[in-house]
Amino acid sequence: xxxxxxxxxxxxxxxxxxxxxxxxxxxxxxxxxxxxxxxxxxxxxxxxxxxxxxxxxxxxxxxxxxxxxxxxxxxxxxxxxxxxxxxxxxxxxxxxxxxxxxxxxxxxxxxxxxxxxxxxxxxxxxxxxxxxxxxxxxxxxxxxxxxxxxxxxxxxxxxxxxxxxxxxxxxxxxxxxxxxxxxxxxxxxxxxxxxxxxxxxxxxxxxxxxxxxxxxxxxxxxxxxxxxxxxxxxxxxxxxxxxxxxxxxxxxxxxxxxxxxxxxxxxxxxxxxxxxxxxxxxxxxxxxxxxxxxxxxxxxxxxxxxxxxxxxxxxxxxxxxxxxxxxxxxxxxxxxxxxxxxxxxxxxxxxxxxxxxxxxxxxxxxxxx
Amino acid sequence: xxxxxxxxxxxxxxxxxxxxxxxxxxxxxxxxxxxxxxxxxxxxxxxxxxxxxxxxxxxxxxxxxxxxxxxxxxxxxxxxxxxxxxxxxxxxxxxxxxxxxxxxxxxxxxxxxxxxxxxxxxxxxxxxxxxxxxxxxxxxxxxxxxxxxxxxxxxxxxxxxxxxxxxxxxxxxxxxxxxxxxxxxxxxxxxxxxxxxxxxxxxxxxxxxxxxxxxxxxxxxx
Numbered sequence: 001x002x003x004x005x006x007x008x009x010x011x012x013x014x015x016x017x018x019x020x021x022x023x024x025x026x027x028x029x030x031x032x033x034x035x036x037x038x039x040x041x042x043x044x045x046x047x048x049x050x051x052x053x054x055x056x057x058x059x060x061x062x063x064x065x066x067x068x069x070x071x072x073x074x075x076x077x078x079x080x081x082x083x084x085x086x087x088x089x090x091x092x093x094x095x096x097x098x099x100x101x102x103x104x105x106x107x108x109x110x111x112x113x114x115x116x117x118x119x120x121x122x123x124x125x126x127x128x129x130x131x132x133x134x135x136x137x138x139x140x141x142x143x144x145x146x147x148x149x150x151x152x153x154x155x156x157x158x159x160x161x162x163x164x165x166x167x168x169x170x171x172x173x174x175x176x177x178x179x180x181x182x183x184x185x186x187x188x189x190x191x192x193x194x195x196x197x198x199x200x201x202x203x204x205x206x207x208x209x210x211x212x213x214x215x216x217x218x219x220x221x222x223x224x225x226x227x228x229x230x231x232x233x234x235x236x237x238x239x240x241x242x243x244x245x246x247x248x249x250x251x252x253x254x255x256x257x258x259x260x261x262x263x264x265x266x267x268x269x270x271x272x273x274x275x276x277x278x279x280x281x282x283x284x285x286x287x288x289x290x291x292x293x294x295x296x297x298x299x300x301x302x303x304x305x306x307x308x309x310x311x312x313x314x315x316x317x318x319x320x321x322x323x324x325x326x327x328x329x330x331x332x333x334x335x336x337x338x339x340x341x342x343x344x345x346x347x348x349x350x351x352x353x354x355x356x357x358x359x360x361x362x363x364x365x366x367x368x369x
Numbered sequence: 370x371x372x373x374x375x376x377x378x379x380x381x382x383x384x385x386x387x388x389x390x391x392x393x394x395x396x397x398x399x400x401x402x403x404x405x406x407x408x409x410x411x412x413x414x415x416x417x418x419x420x421x422x423x424x425x426x427x428x429x430x431x432x433x434x435x436x437x438x439x440x441x442x443x444x445x446x447x448x449x450x451x452x453x454x455x456x457x458x459x460x461x462x463x464x465x466x467x468x469x470x471x472x473x474x475x476x477x478x479x480x481x482x483x484x485x486x487x488x489x490x491x492x493x494x495x496x497x498x499x500x501x502x503x504x505x506x507x508x509x510x511x512x513x514x515x516x517x518x519x520x521x522x523x524x525x526x527x528x529x530x531x532x533x534x535x536x537x538x539x540x541x542x543x544x545x546x547x548x549x550x551x552x553x554x555x556x557x558x559x560x561x562x563x564x565x566x567x568x569x570x571x572x573x574x575x576x577x578x579x580x581x582x583x584x585x586x587x588x589x590x591x
Contacts, residue, residue, distance in 0.1 A: 048488050074491035075500075081492040087485035091507045100503065101493035146494055 022182035029197035080143030254318025397475025427533025478512015
């Protein structure tokens, strides 16, 4: 097993007390606000920072163990790190950047890795001649060229525009079929974590608030407080059926069709749609004469009261769970009880483009919390 | 035209550059990357020769190198002659006097490298030495080059400290700047003018070449 085990405790610069494990081929998202300590954890794994007490083990090899006084220098750890601003070597071409991370610089192998991240044809350009998205791809290629036993991504999508980001999400998802090592993604963007990660570790003020699959995290009240209630959403798998002439895409979801703004992809492609809890309306009867196009039949799984005037209603749509955040008042008026049939209503235009991504190749079906 | 003096000056400048090049890279890099208690004092000490009158500085060197000083005695025992009023003495004085010119621009050069780029080099598996050679020097070299050119040009033109530590021994310590002074003292205005012009030309040439090179590199990287 090539798992990555991390434990870190520190008093400064921020109080830190975290431990987690990432399995081979798994993508774990460390999610939290800036200053929560997530980047510090990544730097601990890479060897760029040493907490007071820490242990980092990869694939049975100890990289850092403060008790045993083991602390490998960063260049002795087989780690691929994609920096937030990419940190490419400005005096080298894309090809040279990738070769710089190889033990035995090999032009053909470097070209193959650049192909993997869709950078063919731009290998001779210097970072200054590349767009943000292209620089990110080179940074990923360089990290992979190191043949890392752990791949670390530090907010790798924060420096590109929204459209590029959507494209890069798809590319990372496709790339994951080739990755056998544990992958750690640091992000403050819950959307990103939900689209890309198998599991999430929510960190607040240097402590793990919650960890588990997306669905598990979204069902945890403490995690929701740390993430921000407005960021709560569920992932609904769907399959593209048809591109419509009016600019919408028709998809097949568990219990009916979904109409969403144009999604790039051929019919039959499986995608995940991130549905924000505060965008979902619930109705007992199937509504008619409504502008909202998407009406999914399901039943109430559970109702979780919040601290404020809202409740979180977990609705099973076929085998999948979506979340609806409605007011306690509405839930009382509807007299909602677990097991009740309901219709979840979603405006077509409420689903943002970057909230839809191709389904993971290694996608785990999230167990219910 | 006093060719002996000119070549002596060039020789002195070359030796100073050769000795200060590694000092420039290592000290400049160290001061650029590390924060420590007393860093301000170290930087101030490095800059001190820039603000002290050469006479004051030369006086202290004379005291430090001279007979009955530990350093002077050590040199006497090792090489059988004194350090003051010799070419070697001039080189030592010149090296110390040029520290601010050799270190400061190199330090700025290394400081300009983003810390993440250095960290990326380490994460790419580069040892500190390989990182220095493959990443840091290619990025910081305009700073190091500037440091060396300034050192070279400044050594050519140094007057006060040479006079204090070296005197004016032809072929040993009589540099071009001293020779010009001698000519003026001897009312040889024409000789002084020729030598001054040569010195101006050499200095201008070296500094222009540096500026041209670093602007070319700057364009390539941006």
